Amino acid sequence: MTMQMKLELVMVPVTDVDRAKAFYVEKIGFHADHDHRVNEQLRFVQLTPPGSACSIAFGEGITTMQPGSLQGNLLVVEDVRAVRAELVARGVDISEIDVQAWGHFAHFSDPDGNRWSFQQIV
Template sequence: MTMQMKLELAIVPVTDVDRAKAFYTEKIGFHADHDHQVNENLRFVQLTPPGSACSIAFGVGITKMQPGSLEGGLLVVEDVRAVREELVKRGVDISEIDVQPWGDFAHFSDPDGNRWSFQQLPRRA
């Protein structure tokens, strides 16, 4: 039997939920799926990158990870140069393009220091 698994949610540890939500939706362009304040100790915010089947979540009372401890979040895009140009216009501090044999990358961090990369896959023959 072959087991099928789909990653559908990744937790991002943040200090300020509203600041993180504004950054990911207004600056990066994620879609706001849910924002539920269950009680004073539990708030759940779920956002999805455009075109992605996997979402991110953060909030209050959902993780014990230290804010800013996420490293290696990877968002695959068709044109990393165009994405970088758009994010620079939106005020995102994003690296120059890093060209590697396995793809072209641009790196950024959210306000808490969680580190992400955009990757444009190399053209295949």
Template structure:
């Protein structure tokens, strides 16, 4: 049985501010924005190239805004993605070199933390043979 993760709720305090951040600064695509009622607004945003989207809005989750820690996306080039984010006004960390990948971190306006991982060459996800890193 296949199970595909396709949507993750991200808790925010200001939906319009968060939508602007994710679309204008981070580069996500705005797929859907629908106000169901005074208590429910659903906004779906998708990272470029991703099969999984995020949902921000009103009445979607009980998680405290800023409560998500370490949502992770895989990128081809940590240096390039960092430069693009910084160029768009995102406060992104320097590239963090680890044996299991190269990482860039940033937070959304509510403090939800993201990490972007460039997989190591030995990883099958990076097209390698999954042998040892040494």
């Protein structure tokens, strides 16, 4: 029997929940799934990239990771040039396209310094 495993949620450490939510929804285009305050110490925000089965979450009281410590997550896209152009138009500070033999990449960071990359597989 082969076990199946699905990565469905990645915690993102942030300092300002509302600023992070605005960035990921308005600038990057993630869908806002949930924003729920459980109690004074616990707020849970879940967002999903368009077309993804995996979501991100951040909030208050949900992780002990240092804000900005998330590095190296890839968002796979069909056309990194088109995605980069759209994000530049939305005011996102995103790198030029890095062309490698195994893919084309564009990198950005959220307001806390969590670093992400868009990857177009070639």
